[in-house]
Amino acid sequence: xxxxxxxxxxxxxxxxxxxxxxxxxxxxxxxxxxxxxxxxxxxxxxxxxxxxxxxxxxxxxxxxxxxxxxxxxxxxxxxxxxxxxxxxxxxxxxxxxx
Amino acid sequence: xxxxxxxxxxxxxxxxxxxxxxxxxxxxxxxxxxxxxxxxxxxxxxxxxxxxxxxxxxxxxxxxxxxxxxxxxxxxxxxxxxxxxxxxxxxxxxxxxxxxxxxxxxxxxxxxxxxxxxxxxxxxxxxxxxxxxxxxxxxxxxxxxxxxxxxxxxxxxxxxxxxxxxxxxxxxxxxxxxxxxxxxxxxxxxxxxxxxxxxxxxxxxxxxxxxxxxxxxxxxxxxxxxxxxxxxxxxxxxxxxxxxxxxxxxxxxxxxxxxxxxxxxxxxxxxxxxxxxxxxxxxxxxxxxxxxxxxxxxxxxxxxxxxxxxxxxxxxxxxxxxxxxxxxxxxxxxxxxxxxxxxxxxxxxxxxxxxxxxxxxxxxxxxxxxxxxxxxxxxxxxxxxxxxxxxxxxxxxxxxxxxxxxxxxxxxxxxxxxxxxxxxxxxxxxxxxxxxxxxxxxxxxxxxxxxxxxxxxxxxxxxxxxxxxxxxxxxxxxxxxxxxxxxxxxxxxxxxxxxxxxxxxxxxxxxxxxxxxxxxxxxxxxxxxxxxxxxxxxxxxxx
Numbered sequence: 001x002x003x004x005x006x007x008x009x010x011x012x013x014x015x016x017x018x019x020x021x022x023x024x025x026x027x028x029x030x031x032x033x034x035x036x037x038x039x040x041x042x043x044x045x046x047x048x049x050x051x052x053x054x055x056x057x058x059x060x061x062x063x064x065x066x067x068x069x070x071x072x073x074x075x076x077x078x079x080x081x082x083x084x085x086x087x088x089x090x091x092x093x094x095x096x097x098x
Numbered sequence: 099x100x101x102x103x104x105x106x107x108x109x110x111x112x113x114x115x116x117x118x119x120x121x122x123x124x125x126x127x128x129x130x131x132x133x134x135x136x137x138x139x140x141x142x143x144x145x146x147x148x149x150x151x152x153x154x155x156x157x158x159x160x161x162x163x164x165x166x167x168x169x170x171x172x173x174x175x176x177x178x179x180x181x182x183x184x185x186x187x188x189x190x191x192x193x194x195x196x197x198x199x200x201x202x203x204x205x206x207x208x209x210x211x212x213x214x215x216x217x218x219x220x221x222x223x224x225x226x227x228x229x230x231x232x233x234x235x236x237x238x239x240x241x242x243x244x245x246x247x248x249x250x251x252x253x254x255x256x257x258x259x260x261x262x263x264x265x266x267x268x269x270x271x272x273x274x275x276x277x278x279x280x281x282x283x284x285x286x287x288x289x290x291x292x293x294x295x296x297x298x299x300x301x302x303x304x305x306x307x308x309x310x311x312x313x314x315x316x317x318x319x320x321x322x323x324x325x326x327x328x329x330x331x332x333x334x335x336x337x338x339x340x341x342x343x344x345x346x347x348x349x350x351x352x353x354x355x356x357x358x359x360x361x362x363x364x365x366x367x368x369x370x371x372x373x374x375x376x377x378x379x380x381x382x383x384x385x386x387x388x389x390x391x392x393x394x395x396x397x398x399x400x401x402x403x404x405x406x407x408x409x410x411x412x413x414x415x416x417x418x419x420x421x422x423x424x425x426x427x428x429x430x431x432x433x434x435x436x437x438x439x440x441x442x443x444x445x446x447x448x449x450x451x452x453x454x455x456x457x458x459x460x461x462x463x464x465x466x467x468x469x470x471x472x473x474x475x476x477x478x479x480x481x482x483x484x485x486x487x488x489x490x491x492x493x494x495x496x497x498x499x500x501x502x503x504x505x506x507x508x509x510x511x512x513x514x515x516x517x518x519x520x521x522x523x524x525x526x527x528x529x530x531x532x533x534x535x536x537x538x539x540x541x542x543x544x545x546x547x548x549x550x551x552x553x554x555x556x557x558x559x560x561x562x563x564x565x566x567x568x569x570x571x572x573x574x575x576x577x578x579x580x581x582x583x584x585x586x587x588x589x590x591x592x593x594x595x596x597x598x599x600x601x602x603x604x605x606x607x608x609x610x611x612x613x614x615x616x617x618x619x620x621x622x623x624x625x626x627x628x629x630x631x632x633x634x635x636x637x638x639x640x641x
Contacts, residue, residue, distance in 0.1 A: 001141040023168060
């Protein structure tokens, strides 16, 4: 288990409501997405697979590059592949807009 | 139109799908941040809801409480936090029921049983769940649903058997021991865990229906399951007088099935676990002036007069001639579970005024792991014993357990854990845990050395009596000079301790939940208490 913390400059859109999606299972993950009102978006990742800090950074950069949001995100990861991680993040954002 | 599969959903979506649209209200949701503190210290990623969803909502014109286990997270296993969420919610429903406020509980069981990483904490939580289900059943039907991928195993299979009405689907499986564990404990010849046909023929809900161990088989469809639940709630509320006898109390009918079961092909047993024989030794020592009571030789039952107290002692002991080979070394098998139930119900039914004390002398190396046991529904047999102990307590019999040797897993749930007072010899030969180290290693994919080292970071996985007492599981530890060869003086001292425990149980028939209020329970089971505290604060919607 490795815990990773990331910070990004917060975007302009606020999250409307907090949501949880996904399950911590092999190759899967859960995402908790919450509003953030400070200038910094924070992400905490707990993953069962150690040693992939750079890859997580790249995934999160992609996500915040696509979406100009201010958010606090917690990820509990059971070893999901990058596309699955991005999919869950997108799903969480989508759910928060419902 | 495509059917909306129940099994394919997550636990949260299953709970949501059963409640009327817009009425789902989750208690202790992921943002309550009550996750397992025991998993990260074992290098396991926790889940924000600890794998269970507790939701209130409407089902037609009724208030419902849905408890939905997530099989995809750690096999739906029950640890301290999710166990406390389930037990705590059932306890609140019971409190409401006693005040005339009906809320109908539905358990969605997608669980492998006790979470091995939290071992004895899961065991204690499940004993609380059992107690709450049986108490609640007197007020409202408790409905269980086994319709997801993991199925329902271990201590939660016992919980399923305690439910008023049990619904299964073709996707569901029900059994005490999972195929891998039976194979590990009893060998491939006993049960080949790769034989899918055998698994489904033995454990599948279709088979369980034929055996009368579930009540209804439905399609894997949200609509079908929801409709069935709503119907059962309505039938059972309006026709209370015609309530059928609980499955766990059909002693004559169920034991007949066991007697009729062909055992000619059974080979001599070679189970790996064995009893120390202490159960018989202590039973004989304590019950020297007992009136004999013929109940078969693997189950010792007798009454004795100790001063003003009449006590009925019950012990499961090794018996090389037992019909079922996997239960010949002191294990709790199908005959032993039903035998305990019969012995206790006999006392309940005949004691109208003065309720004799029930004393469980515990030295059980585990439940019997075997194919025949699973075919016959050993989970139900253990549930019958659990139910009987709870009933005795509820009917005013003081129930006391004395652990003299091993007290393990399902066997301990069925024989000891429902006592108001649990006494234990303070001795290295006393062991309390949930599974053999070899099976733990296999199921958790760890080496035996890693399993042995776990106890350092997770005391609930330790096996000694002091660790279990540290969780609040023991009311009193009894020092004896030689637990294997007790002296006359030691026997007298233990008898006196049992009598005092009986007096305490007469004054206050404590349920397993009370162990949380012991000094040790307060100190060590902080999450079990915190979960209940927050749950209670969220139980009603704020005005």
